Amino acid sequence: xxxxxxxxxxxxxxxxxxxxxxxxxxxxxxxxxxxxxxxxxxxxxxxxxxxxxxxxxxxxxxxxxxxxxxxxxxxxxxxxxxxxxxxxxxxxxxxxxxxxxxxxxxxxxxxxxxxxxxxxxxxxxxxxxxxxxxxxxxxxxxxxxxxxxxxxxxxxxxxxxxxxxxxxxxxxxxxxxxxxxxxxxxxxxxxxxxxxxxxxxxxxxxxxxxxxxxxxxxxxxxxxxxxxxxxxxxxxxxxxxxxxxxxxxxxxxxxxxxxxxxxxxxxxxxxxxxxxxxxxxxxxxxxxxxxxxxxxxxxxxxxxxxxxxxxxxxxxxxxxxxxxxxxxxxxxxxxxxxxxxxxxxxxxxxxxxxxxxxxxxxxxxxxxxxxxxxxxxxxxxxxxxxxxxxxxxxxxxxxxxxxxxxxxxxxxxxxxxxxxxxxxx
RNA sequence: GGAUGGGUGGCCGAGCGGCCGAAGGCGCUCCCCUGCUAAGGGAGUAUACCCGAAAGGGUAUCGAGGGUUCGAAUCCCUCCCCAUCCGCCA
Numbered sequence: 001x002x003x004x005x006x007x008x009x010x011x012x013x014x015x016x017x018x019x020x021x022x023x024x025x026x027x028x029x030x031x032x033x034x035x036x037x038x039x040x041x042x043x044x045x046x047x048x049x050x051x052x053x054x055x056x057x058x059x060x061x062x063x064x065x066x067x068x069x070x071x072x073x074x075x076x077x078x079x080x081x082x083x084x085x086x087x088x089x090x091x092x093x094x095x096x097x098x099x100x101x102x103x104x105x106x107x108x109x110x111x112x113x114x115x116x117x118x119x120x121x122x123x124x125x126x127x128x129x130x131x132x133x134x135x136x137x138x139x140x141x142x143x144x145x146x147x148x149x150x151x152x153x154x155x156x157x158x159x160x161x162x163x164x165x166x167x168x169x170x171x172x173x174x175x176x177x178x179x180x181x182x183x184x185x186x187x188x189x190x191x192x193x194x195x196x197x198x199x200x201x202x203x204x205x206x207x208x209x210x211x212x213x214x215x216x217x218x219x220x221x222x223x224x225x226x227x228x229x230x231x232x233x234x235x236x237x238x239x240x241x242x243x244x245x246x247x248x249x250x251x252x253x254x255x256x257x258x259x260x261x262x263x264x265x266x267x268x269x270x271x272x273x274x275x276x277x278x279x280x281x282x283x284x285x286x287x288x289x290x291x292x293x294x295x296x297x298x299x300x301x302x303x304x305x306x307x308x309x310x311x312x313x314x315x316x317x318x319x320x321x322x323x324x325x326x327x328x329x330x331x332x333x334x335x336x337x338x339x340x341x342x343x344x345x346x347x348x349x350x351x352x353x354x355x356x357x358x359x360x361x362x363x364x365x366x367x368x369x370x371x372x373x374x375x376x377x378x379x380x381x382x383x384x385x386x387x388x389x390x391x392x393x394x395x396x397x398x399x400x401x402x403x404x405x406x407x408x409x410x411x412x413x414x415x416x417x418x419x420x421x422x423x424x425x
Numbered sequence: 426g427g428a429u430g431g432g433u434g435g436c437c438g439a440g441c442g443g444c445c446g447a448a449g450g451c452g453c454u455c456c457c458c459u460g461c462u463a464a465g466g467g468a469g470u471a472u473a474c475c476c477g478a479a480a481g482g483g484u485a486u487c488g489a490g491g492g493u494u495c496g497a498a499u500c501c502c503u504c505c506c507c508a509u510c511c512g513c514c515a
Contacts, residue, residue, distance in 0.1 A: 037474090038474065038475075041473090041484080041485085042474080042475050042476090042484090045475060045484040046475090046484085047484095048484055048485080049483060049484065051495085051496085052484085052496080054495075054496095055443080055495050055496045056443075056495095056496080057495095058495045058496075059443055059496070062495085068495075074495095200506095242435060367435075367453085373472095
């Protein structure tokens, strides 16, 4: 959400940013609305001032037993005028707000311009894809051969895009989540949080999923929403709050279920557990001083990368192009893991700096030392990392020719020392 | 599901229908006093918009929206939210 004051001062910056995103420029339209509203406010203000003065005069006149008829007539006509003006001022203001709420964040200058992911820029890669002495299988084949990944039974009770994990794979999923949370909390200073998975409209409005992307979400019959990511409850932790400058940065990590309708993904990734309606994700959220968010994004991305380094999974980091970035993001790094079975890189983490875009919607501020007043904080979010996809990456990268899967060393303590998962017979 | 109470400034908390943007306290900022890990005194301390070079002035905002009234934080209605009690339940 943009500050209309900022747009007044930087209309060309807004339009330029929107253009790079492939959106129509609209600063002129917004400023028209803004000007109209302010004009109405001024007119309104004068009418009200007269009404207030007249009312006071009426009170005084009555107290002195004088006739106030003329004044009362004047006030009566002012009242009609005022309520008409109020109505117009309100609708103009609402139109402006609605327009502003629907605008995506504008990209950082360094973000590559492009229509889609083909314009994403390689930032760095870590470990080359390994060469297998046999033809590596994809995670679905591996999981089903192990007898520990069951899409059929999941579909029977829940439909497509669900799966059942069993035995060692269920445990490995849990081990992954625990390993990640321990790393982020013990090593990187994040505070572990266990937040609600159902939230109200205003929380989703704050992070930018609403009002535009309701169709991507599941809603409950009582009007709440299932979170599509823990970013929502974590970022909203400080909604409507004023933090002390000394409290920044705040760093939060949570492992939650994430629920997505995948409304626009029909026919995409239908096989396997790449794209599910329900998945676990460890999410990182940082709330920072505006001057610190750029460096925090690098740090956060590094935290997510460390997960993969310790797991020993090859990956690369991409800077998303303007066409591939999310609504609220100013700059985003995707981390993509190498999947030998699929012979491709797949996104496993997405780390974004939203600047003050979400914070303004949530009204999260801080009190800068020295200055008076408050300033808007910056918020960042990143997967650290998607647990289901991490499981896929482990399966495909650690598979052996006999169908067994080696357990990465860092996970073994979380799996009672299990070193290898072998097929059921 | 049933029954109550409540939503006021950064926080707590007052507020006869006009003199309330709002007492008081806390916190914070600046100044003074004080020479000891204490305290005391004074001033200031919401946001948006308009006018103004500035000082300053004006309008609106006391959960949201409507209504009553010449005039509403204060009365009425609707909605949202919070809390407590009872019932039910992991």
